[in-house]
Amino acid sequence: MTALHVPGGITGEPADLLPSGHRAGAWTVGDLIGSGGWSTVYAARPADRGGDRPLEVALKVMPTAGLAPRQVRRILDSAQREIELGRRTSHPRLIGLVESFVLREPDRPSLDGAIVLVMERAARSLRDLLDAGVPEADRGRLIEGICEGLAHLHGSGWVHADLKPENVLLGRDGSVKLSDFGLATELTGTHGYAPPLGTLDYLPPERWRASLGAEGVQVRPSTDIWALGIVVHELFASGGSPFAGATPVARGAAVQEYGAGRAPLRLDPAVPPFWRELAADCLAPTHEARALHTAESLLERIATGRPAERRAPARPRRRARTALVAAALCAASGAALAGDVPRADALRPAGELTVFNAERGCQDLPGRVLRCSLGLAIDPGRPYVPGNVVPTRVWHGDVLTAECRLPQGLPIIDEDGVRSTEWFWVRLPAGSIPFAAWLPAVRTKDRPPLPDCPHRSAS
Numbered sequence: 001m002t003a004l005h006v007p008g009g010i011t012g013e014p015a016d017l018l019p020s021g022h023r024a025g026a027w028t029v030g031d032l033i034g035s036g037g038w039s040t041v042y043a044a045r046p047a048d049r050g051g052d053r054p055l056e057v058a059l060k061v062m063p064t065a066g067l068a069p070r071q072v073r074r075i076l077d078s079a080q081r082e083i084e085l086g087r088r089t090s091h092p093r094l095i096g097l098v099e100s101f102v103l104r105e106p107d108r109p110s111l112d113g114a115i116v117l118v119m120e121r122a123a124r125s126l127r128d129l130l131d132a133g134v135p136e137a138d139r140g141r142l143i144e145g146i147c148e149g150l151a152h153l154h155g156s157g158w159v160h161a162d163l164k165p166e167n168v169l170l171g172r173d174g175s176v177k178l179s180d181f182g183l184a185t186e187l188t189g190t191h192g193y194a195p196p197l198g199t200l201d202y203l204p205p206e207r208w209r210a211s212l213g214a215e216g217v218q219v220r221p222s223t224d225i226w227a228l229g230i231v232v233h234e235l236f237a238s239g240g241s242p243f244a245g246a247t248p249v250a251r252g253a254a255v256q257e258y259g260a261g262r263a264p265l266r267l268d269p270a271v272p273p274f275w276r277e278l279a280a281d282c283l284a285p286t287h288e289a290r291a292l293h294t295a296e297s298l299l300e301r302i303a304t305g306r307p308a309e310r311r312a313p314a315r316p317r318r319r320a321r322t323a324l325v326a327a328a329l330c331a332a333s334g335a336a337l338a339g340d341v342p343r344a345d346a347l348r349p350a351g352e353l354t355v356f357n358a359e360r361g362c363q364d365l366p367g368r369v370l371r372c373s374l375g376l377a378i379d380p381g382r383p384y385v386p387g388n389v390v391p392t393r394v395w396h397g398d399v400l401t402a403e404c405r406l407p408q409g410l411p412i413i414d415e416d417g418v419r420s421t422e423w424f425w426v427r428l429p430a431g432s433i434p435f436a437a438w439l440p441a442v443r444t445k446d447r448p449p450l451p452d453c454p455h456r457s458a459s
């Protein structure tokens with residue numbers, strides 16, 4: 001875990017290292033695996049034969065000696081979270097906790113009193129794999145494994161809160177195992193509170209302006225979904241972030257510009273269409289829009305979408321998937337426009353529609369807040385995501401002129417569960433470019449008699 005709001009890591013003298021062959025609790029220490037800001041991790045094996053202990057484990061040693069009380073509290077809190085989560089959950093996609101103990105090392109004062117977490121041992125981390133180059137055939141499987149881990153965590157009422165390639169470990173067989181639960185937070189209702197720590201490159205826009213209360217900062221499952229979107233992008237873009245900048249802070253500034261609707265999402269062209277749509281949904285700029293994409297629903301999409309990709313690797317087949325309308329409730333500036341739409345002079349106004357936004361809290365607002373704005377689609381046959389909406393926004397109560405209807409577009413479900421495949425070709429306010437776009441029928445209660453549209457945007 002990297003400090004965000006407080007100066008990072010442990011200050012003072014570095015702790016001693018445990019030599020290979022040293023006995024720590026019931027374990028014999030082996031090679032050093034690596035170290036983070038708060039801990040050192042060693043390979044280890046059982047010191048005694050017999051018993052049902054795993055034959056190879058990793059010891060995460062978290063020294064506490066000589067630290068300021070605040071730092072000790074931080075480490076104890078982190079260890080407590082790992083232990084609590086390890087005690088309460090168990091899943092093949094989560095690194096298992098075998099046991100924990102306090103190290104007694106009177107001859108090594110810097111290690112005396114260190115907390116030791118004994119964990120299932122992995123072969124390497126996703127960061128190592130990214131550095132070496134991820135084989136193309138493995139990428140989808142890795143994402144699916146991360147989603148499985150997140151789905152189990154979220155389903156058990158926990159948020160990881162520090163998802164990043166360093167914390168995605170890989171077994172010898174390549175299986176994915178999420179690790180490092182030092183910030184993991186149990187939800188009470190819709191959210192939980194974590195210490196104000198995290199890794200800058202994986203923080204969603206709302207975290208950059210989150211207030212720090214007595215309990216910490218608010219985290220929700222959508223925090224992990226954002227981080228997943230970054231990891232998906234990294235897997236296909238040689239480790240690159242979708243947000244430009246030479247430093248994590250500069251990239252964080254780009255995240256905030258995007259979150260405020262002042263910049264579009266620019267995904268690397270190397271990310272294939274299926275994963276691009278998935279990453280864009282994970283990277284929806286607001287918690288509200290992102291919350292529509294749960295780890296569980298992403299898993300379902302992967303399960304149905306990936307085989308199609310495999311069958312037609314040259315040009316992945318577009319699957320008509322059900323999209324949730326609020327996915328397009330985000331800033332859409334800079335959206336590219338698809339062709340094959342009728343010219344302005346070809347439009348003959350045929351009916352009026354009043355925009356209806358089913359999202360709670362968006363119907364009685366006196367002003368026009370971005371959060372409650374709706375984007376109209378460029379192409380009603382493509383997923384209704386930020387890359388497929390026009391820049392002009394509309395709001396609940398706006399009256400739009402409709403020209404025609406498309407009975408069979410992509411099915412859309414609104415926040416109340418109303419589903420429709422119908423779309424309306426509507427004019428946008430004067431001066432808008434483009435001059436018209438597609439409104440999903442779930443975004444209006446009106447059904448004026450309209451002719452069927454002769455056209456649809458190219459997909």
Ligand SMILES: Nc1ncnc2c1ncn2[C@@H]1O[C@H](COP(=O)(O)OP(=O)(O)OP(=O)(O)O)[C@@H](O)[C@H]1O
Nearest residue numbers: 001034035036037038039041058119120121122125
């Ligand atoms: N169970 C494990 N099996 C194998 N390697 C592990 C295991 N747990 C951690 N590691 C490796 O040990 C190193 C340090 O671990 P870790 O990142 O958990 O420490 P940390 O102090 O929490 O780090 P950070 O401050 O970066 O979050 C990393 O290289 C990680 O891949």
